[in-house]
Amino acid sequence: MNGIEQSVGVDLSNHKHRDRLSIVAEILEIAMDGSLKTQIMYAGNLSFAQLNEYLEFLLKTRLLEKGCRDNKSVYRATQKGKTFLHNYYEVVKLLQNEEEEENSIFLRSTHLNHNRLSYRNRRKV
Secondary structure, three states, rough: OOHHHHHOOOOOOOOOOOOOOHHHHHHHHOOOEEEEEEHHHHHHHHHHHHHHHHHHHHOOOOOOEEEEEOOEEEEEEOOOHHHHHHHHHHHHHHHHHHHHHHHHHHHHHHHHHHHHHHHHHHHHO
16 A cells, blocks of 8 residues: 555555556556656556556646656656545545445345255254
């Protein structure tokens, strides 16, 4: 887990297919303290074309800012980007809690049905 991801209590590391918002969140997390384009590309597991598309979008929406360090372009999450990231993890956490509750209800009902079947089978003996 990463910075804001950890503070909110969300772990997204087990996702196989990422949606657009999760990729945006991952880029913002990588660029939190400033990162080079190649660092974002490799850490985010993005192609060069994908990276350019996302960077253009994030710069345009002011979730990311571009600066310069040692004559190299450095990308850093803006305050707006940090706010987005915090809110994104809050929503993910909320949805994970809902999913856990649904799974818990399903498991309880499955367990109850199993117990009823076991009871019926014991009565027949």
